[in-house]
Amino acid sequence: MTASPPGLPRPVADPMTAGPPGAADPAASRRSGRLPSIDPDRCTGCGWCVASCEPHLLSLETVRWKKSAVLDEPQRCTGCSDCAVKCPFRAITMRRPATAGPPG
């Protein structure tokens, strides 16, 4: 058993840094608030963005015989922009996600 030195207060969890109880998303605090938006018309399916994403959140999907990058787990995206920077075809734009679906 470890005891605190006499005269010193016992260390306690700092409520300012400990985070709210039940916070389940570890990426939430690191997130910039922006997510990659991939333009399927510009995307060639080259895969550079897939390779650049450290948490492996992007993959290639074939739609109508054409490969295109897709973001599989937006809730884990840190918003680091690595994928957008690496895309040689400028097919990725970092955007704030819409809070509601598209109109109409």
Ligand code: SF4
């Ligand atoms: S790097 Fe750009 S062009 Fe290549 S797969 Fe990703 S989004 Fe598409």
Ligand code: SF4
């Ligand atoms: S912004 Fe970063 S974490 Fe998010 S998909 Fe792109 S490379 Fe991955």
